[in-house]
Amino acid sequence: MNEKIRQLLDQMSTLEDDLRREVQAQEASALYQIKGKRVEFEAAIRQAHRQLKTSFFRWLVTNRPQNLITGPIIYSMIVPIVMLDLCVSFYQATCFPIYGITKVRRSDYIVFDRQQLGYLNFIEKFHCTYCAYGNGLIAYVSEIIGRTEEYFCPIKHARKMLGAHSRYARFLAYGEAQDYEAKLEQFRVRLGDKQPPERT
Structure with a gap:
């Protein structure tokens, strides 16, 4: 594998990792927070979820x-x-x-x-x-x-x-x-x- 391909793969990997982190941060800040192994929603969202069940x-x-x-x-x-x-x-x-x-x-x-x-x-x-x-x-x-x-x-x-x-x-x-x-x-x-x- 030549050096240019290796550099491009490294850049792609870094960008994909950054994108995944940003998407997770946006979802988490908008809907929920992760505390240990527990996912916690705001009370209003929990209530809306129960009504949709x-x-x-x-x-x-x-x-x-x-x-x-x-x-x-x-x-x-x-x-x-x-x-x-x-x-x-x-x-x-x-x-x-x-x-x-x-x-x-x-x-x-x-x-x-x-x-x-x-x-x-x-x-x-x-x-x-x-x-x-x-x-x-x-x-x-x-x-x-x-x-x-x-x-x-x-x-x-x-x-x-x-x-x-x-x-x-x-x-x-x-x-x-x-x-x-x-x-x-x-x-x-x-x-x-x-x-x-x-x-x-």
Whole structure:
């Protein structure tokens, strides 16, 4: 990777981080404050949320029938999702210390805070918790696998790939053979440094 591309990637990363912080600050100042793990709304907003809440029975009769019919299929996916979580977490716990890779903090990816929203009924909160777990887990797994790929094979593909993980842009160009082993070792050393959570 040439120096110009590296500089542009650094600038993009910095700008994306700045944008994310600004958006979060604007949302937080307008609607809520985060105190530890608790999200707190102003009293007027809490009251408005309670008034907008749909009762379970009203939700049940106004919900789309296809959502109710497919519910058992969606929720049966919890079995492979939990198995994936257990397997990947076990892999990280056992192998990352051996490789010298900094572990991925699951709390950076799996976030449960939607249940604090007063305008959701208990079924909607349950849906949100399930989706937060599933999507957070995929991001968590992607980061673990991304670090593994960076350790063993930080080389881009010849063909364009959709949905690449956050580390992929910094990988070596396809066919960049000069000093490959030395560059690979640099990637491995960096993986042992304490790292902030990556974007997903």
